[in-house]
Amino acid sequence: MVMDVKYLVLITFCYVVGRIQGSLTSKCFPYKSGLVFVTEGEHVRLTCNLYNAFTPLDMSNLQAHRLNISWFKHTSEGGHKKLLGEAGRITYEGTSLGFWPAFVNDTGNYTCSVFNRTYNVSSAGTSLNVHRNEGLCSDCFFSRTESVGKSIRLSCPKLKDYNSKEDNIIWMKDCKDKVHTGNAYTILKVEEKSAGYYSCVLTVGKDGVQYNVTRTIKLKTKGYVERFIPKLVYPGRKEQIEVELGDKREIECKAVLGYKNNLFCMLYWRYKNRFFEINGTVYEGPVRNVSEGNRIYMIRPLVFKGVKAEHLNEPFTCALDCPETNLNGNITLLEKGKHDTSLIFLLLFTTLAVIIIVAVVYVRFKIDFVLCFRDLTSRDETLQDGKEYDAYVLLLKSNEALISAEGETFALKLLPAILEQKFGYRLCIYERDVLPGAASASEILSYINKSRTLIIILCAECMANDSSTYGLMTGLHQALVERLIKPILIEYLPIRDITLLPQSLQLILKSDRSVKWTNESLSQNSYFWKKIRYLMPAKYTKTAGWS
Missing domain, CATH: 2.60.40.10 (Immunoglobulins)
Structure with a gap:
């Protein structure tokens, strides 16, 4: 008997909590506590109001505690009809009453009852409204x-x-x-x-x-209205104003509040982290709000009765304090004509230094940059220009046999070994490719016309060969006068007196299109070969590189 009373009190408490919870969550018409809408032909469940998520007693405990549940439908005569809940169209499903499916004549008020041999507690009524489907989806939502x-x-x-x-x-x-x-x-x-x-x-x-x-x-x-965060319009982080001692000035701090006035924002001035006195030589003016366009602005002036020396070169801070943000702007007064120009000089000096460094680096590594760019982009200037050779090689021999032999070794072996075999250039070498007896003036001119550049290998100040002299003069005329071919002058052996050379060779020797052979030039990665490649037309080859 004591156990039955305990569960009766618990059930009564659950009933009261269920009614309170139902009233708190009744926000969504028509799906609210005590009122259920459903379209005819669909399944619907009615939940017993004694039990919900806040109830400590679960429906699964009913049988264990000898409690039972029954559902009733109220009749139009004022009575009620018990629903058996057996297998069929209307079934008991735990704390719910299920309709498989619901029909229009199921419309009515339903209650559930929890009981044992001694006590019986009924729930509040639940109204079920079953309406016919008339092709509308807005009946309940x-x-x-x-x-x-x-x-x-x-x-x-x-x-x-x-x-x-x-x-x-x-x-x-x-x-x-x-x-x-x-x-x-x-x-x-x-x-x-x-x-x-x-x-x-x-x-x-x-x-x-x-x-x-x-x-x-x-x-x-x-319509979407973006949340506006107040901002400080003026001053910025570092503003400077030129003044004269004794000037009367009024500097306005301005903030934009948004589309309407913000009563929680404050705008005020500070100086050396102190607030201003009302009767001081510098004081804050009253705050005023103005409307510009569709925005509200807050303005507060800082008034100088007369600028003093102590006011110079020290920041005056305007602060905007709002719940959404806190911003500061600063103004520094500078005496007219005496403000510090060190920053300007520092900026100019830094800019000039950067320009000089970039120029020096470019001049020093210009050839490396150009060759690297050619290799990366696979640039090729030898396509579709109608030329047969990349260079016509002309060796200016000396009267000294030893010097001439060294020059021929360089021209016939070392030069083609690097330019032809390593970098894929095609050379026309007079001593190698011009057939004996074919070295007529017209034949030499023909070979020069078929070449993109003219490589002149200079071994001494004088030439002993008439054919090389003609080839030289012809090539120089096309290079310097007609500009049909670009010259490359290789100073293979040091020139003792450049004044003994023809004037045209002297011009090329003094230009950027000459390169001098040294003992370090044996390596194909030396400056000598890099500059030769730089002066030669760009040519793409898989073997080109730095190794």
Whole structure:
């Protein structure tokens, strides 16, 4: 008997809590406590109001504590009819009463009763309204309003009593367009056309028959108003003003508050982290609000009765304090004509130093930069120009046999070994490629015309060969006068007296198109070969590189 009284008190407490909770959550018409709407032909469940998420006693404990539940439908005559809840169209499902499916004549008021041998507690009534499907999806809905431009997630409401899966919930818009399958539907960016009725349809089965459970959300849209954060318009972080001693000045601090006045914002001045006295030589003027366009601005002046020397070169700070932000701006007074110009000189000096450094680096490594760029871009200047050779090699021999032999070794072996075999250039070497007896003036001119550059190997101040002299004169005339070919002058052996050379050779020797052979030039990565490649036309070859 004591145990029965204990559970009777517990059930009564649950009943009271259930009624209170029902009133607190009754925000969504028509899906609210005590009133349930459903379309005819769909499945619906009525939950006993004695039990909800805040109840410490679960329905599974009823049988263990010898408690039973019954459901009743009130009749029009004022009585009530007990629903047996056996296997069939209307069933007991834990704390719920299930309809498989609901019909119009199921409309009415329902109550549940929990009892044992001694006590019987009834719930508050639940009204079930079953309406016919007339092709409308706005008879019952949850209302939701969102701003245009936002991203939202629509969840299918009031399905906690169902074991739903992602693939058995279908979302429809305005009862006709299928837009999604899953528990929730995401709209990445709400637009005005996004407004409408969104129905989520859950399919549940019983005895091999499929029934629908539908929930509808009516989505309304409204214009998106961006939240405005107040900003300090003037002064900036470091403002400077030129003044004369004794000047009367009024400097305004200005802040924009937004689309309407912000009563929680303060605008004030500080000097050396101190506030200003009302009767001082420098004081704050009254705050005023002005409207410009569709924005509200707050303005507060700082008034100088007369600028003194102690006011110079020290920052005056204007502070904007709002719940959303805290900003500071500073003003420094400089005496006219005497302000510090060291920063300007420092900036100019730094700029000049950077320019000089960049220029020196470029001049020092110009050839390396150009060759690297050619290799990276696979640039080739030898395509479709009609030329047969990349260079015509002309060796100016000396009267001394030893010197001439060294020059011929360089021209016939070392030069083609590097330029032809390593870097893919094609050379026309007079001593190697011009057939004996074919060295006529016209033949030499023909070979020069077929070449892109003219390489002149200079071994001494004088020439002993008439053919080389003619080739030299012809090539120099085309290079210097007609500008049909670019010259490259290689000083293979040091020139003792350049005045003994023809004037045209002296000009090239003094130009940037000459290169001198040294003992360090044996390495193909030496400056000598890099400059030869730099002066030669760009030519793409897989073997070109620095190794």
